[in-house]
Amino acid sequence: MSEKSALVHDLEQVVEPTHVVWRPEDLLVYEYDGSIDRNNPGAVVVPSSVEQISEIIKIARKHNAPVVPRGAGTGLSGGAISMEGAVVLALTRLNKVLEIDKENRVAIVEPGVVNLELGQAVAPYGLQYVPDPSSQSACTIGGNVGENAGGPHCLAYGVTTNHVLGMEVVLADGTVTWLGGDAREVPGYDLRGVFIGSEGTLAVVTKVAVRLVPQPEAIRTMVAAFSSVEAASETVADIVASGVIPGAVEMIDRLCIEAVEPAFHPGYPEDAQAILLVEVDGLRETVAEQAELVEELCRKHGTTDWRTAEDEEERETLWASRKKALGALGRLAPNYYLIDGVIPPTRLPETMSKINALSDELEIPIANVLHAGDGNLHPCILFDSRQPEQVEKALIAGGRILEMCVEVGGALSGEHGIGLEKQGYLPLVFTDEDLEAMARLKPAFGAAGMFNPGKIFPTDEQREGIPHAAIMQRLTSDMVI
Numbered sequence: 411m412s413e414k415s416a417l418v419h420d421l422e423q424v425v426e427p428t429h430v431v432w433r434p435e436d437l438l439v440y441e442y443d444g445s446i447d448r449n450n451p452g453a454v455v456v457p458s459s460v461e462q463i464s465e466i467i468k469i470a471r472k473h474n475a476p477v478v479p480r481g482a483g484t485g486l487s488g489g490a491i492s493m494e495g496a497v498v499l500a501l502t503r504l505n506k507v508l509e510i511d512k513e514n515r516v517a518i519v520e521p522g523v524v525n526l527e528l529g530q531a532v533a534p535y536g537l538q539y540v541p542d543p544s545s546q547s548a549c550t551i552g553g554n555v556g557e558n559a560g561g562p563h564c565l566a567y568g569v570t571t572n573h574v575l576g577m578e579v580v581l582a583d584g585t586v587t588w589l590g591g592d593a594r595e596v597p598g599y600d601l602r603g604v605f606i607g608s609e610g611t612l613a614v615v616t617k618v619a620v621r622l623v624p625q626p627e628a629i630r631t632m633v634a635a636f637s638s639v640e641a642a643s644e645t646v647a648d649i650v651a652s653g654v655i656p657g658a659v660e661m662i663d664r665l666c667i668e669a670v671e672p673a674f675h676p677g678y679p680e681d682a683q684a685i686l687l688v689e690v691d692g693l694r695e696t697v698a699e700q701a702e703l704v705e706e707l708c709r710k711h712g713t714t715d716w717r718t719a720e721d722e723e724e725r726e727t728l729w730a731s732r733k734k735a736l737g738a739l740g741r742l743a744p745n746y747y748l749i750d751g752v753i754p755p756t757r758l759p760e761t762m763s764k765i766n767a768l769s770d771e772l773e774i775p776i777a778n779v780l781h782a783g784d785g786n787l788h789p790c791i792l793f794d795s796r797q798p799e800q801v802e803k804a805l806i807a808g809g810r811i812l813e814m815c816v817e818v819g820g821a822l823s824g825e826h827g828i829g830l831e832k833q834g835y836l837p838l839v840f841t842d843e844d845l846e847a848m849a850r851l852k853p854a855f856g857a858a859g860m861f862n863p864g865k866i867f868p869t870d871e872q873r874e875g876i877p878h879a880a881i882m883q884r885l886t887s888d889m890v891i
């Protein structure tokens with residue numbers, strides 16, 4: 411769009427012109443999210459109030475322009491990427507914590523509040539907001555709701571849907587309404603649950619009522635090194651089977667260690683092939699008991715190095731080397747393609763071996779970082795996006811890993827959603843009838859053709875068994891080598 415369109419003119423009547431982006435060179439900033447895919451939006455608008463959002467949606471409707479809600483753009487499945495020339499509605503200016511009700515342990519926040527900043531806002535009241543995606547220093551609560559985000563500490567306490575009581579949304583005709591509320595239970599259909607994880611396809615979330623919980627009395631953070639990924643995986647399976655539910659059980663493998671050690675200096679042994687980061691929290695006595703059991707299980711599986719964080723500083727270093735591991739992978743390759751698959755934790759040992767074998771077979775490095783306790787794999791396929799054959803190999807490897815997850819009774823996504831990235835793989839787990847039943851939800855809320863088009867559901871080509879051709883086409887079409 412090199413000339414200002416009638417749509418942009420109308421948007422500028424609602425939002426200051428500085429907050430409407432339409433020049434092609436400026437739109438490039440919004441071409442990406444955190445995934446490997448990309449596409450240019452038709453325009454971007456950055457409102458500051460729910461009233462403006464309602465007006466923007468009415469204007470978009472008048473011009474037959476679909477709308478894509480966007481938080482921080484850290485999503486890893488292409489959810490915030492605009493297809494079909496859609497207008498991106500960037501929600502980062504709605505960034506206030508509106509209310510903290512200490513007694514009832516509820517906060518009302520705007521969607522552009524950054525996850526970590528919500529935690530910081532409620533900490534002085536002795537409270538915390540549990541879901542802690544590793545991207546929490548950037549991602550927004552609206553984006554967390556959009557993807558039903560998880561995080562290391564969701565193992566014991568549940569993901570976003572377990573911590574959101576209700577939300578204000580703007581529907582496709584501009585109506586502003588609440589789904590759920592600030593109470594623990596509401597009668598009738600759980601529409602709140604339907605919208606959480608709907609990837610911006612049903613409505614725009616403009617306020618969120620979140621559940622807060624007291625900070626734990628005690629926390630113990632432990633690190634165990636292993637001489638093989640299989641030994642670490644067997645330990646995880648045993649911890650889960652033992653009935654202990656740690657706050658977090660995370661794993662990183664050798665290749666990941668090579669990236670994080672020089673970046674954060676967590677002090678992992680040089681010969682470690684895998685590291686487990688286990689945290690137990692709760693009442694002081696329970697924490698001591700659980701830590702003892704976790705140590706016993708790690709020793710049973712031959713941990714080569716065991717330590718407990720001595721103070722908050724050491725704990726923070728250990729968590730930084732886990733939560734910022736993806737950024738550190740930039741030391742190893744220009745790009746990574748992160749796969750978000752889920753398997754039953756008992757199938758970890760064999761699946762991790764198969765992923766390593768796949769890396770050897772396709773001759774493409776794969777670094778693994780896992781929310782291991784809930785079987786949520788994040789194999790990161792390292793590649794160079796300037797090399798078409800590497801892009802293709804990465805996409806093939808990603809597809810093979812997703813197939814492995816389904817074969818062992820797992821799922822296609824633990825927390826990052828389907829978006830553009832995995833829509834081609836939905837036929838692995840759903841029949842045509844299932845998909846058609848799900849697709850009826852969008853028109854039921856009047857959102858058909860309006861919010862985030864081209865996402866979640868497979869295209870005809872993908873239904874015919876060509877899952878990643880469209881992504882390959884977008885990634886290589888304007889490649890300059």
Ligand SMILES: Cc1cc2nc3c(=O)[nH]c(=O)nc-3n(C[C@H](O)[C@H](O)[C@H](O)COP(=O)(O)OP(=O)(O)OC[C@H]3O[C@@H](n4cnc5c(N)ncnc54)[C@H](O)[C@@H]3O)c2cc1C
Nearest residue numbers: 481482483484485489544550552553556560609610615825
């Ligand atoms: C380094 C790194 C680590 C990560 N670690 C984790 C992790 O541990 N756990 C995890 O779950 N994810 C993780 N992610 C993925 C990502 O951070 C999450 O999916 C996050 O919830 C996205 O938030 P966002 O604000 O960036 O949303 P965006 O990427 O902007 O949007 C995500 C989706 O939500 C929709 N959306 C955004 N705002 C709204 C709104 N107000 N109303 C309606 N729909 C909306 C969008 O349309 C899109 O479909 C990680 C990403 C990175 C880059």
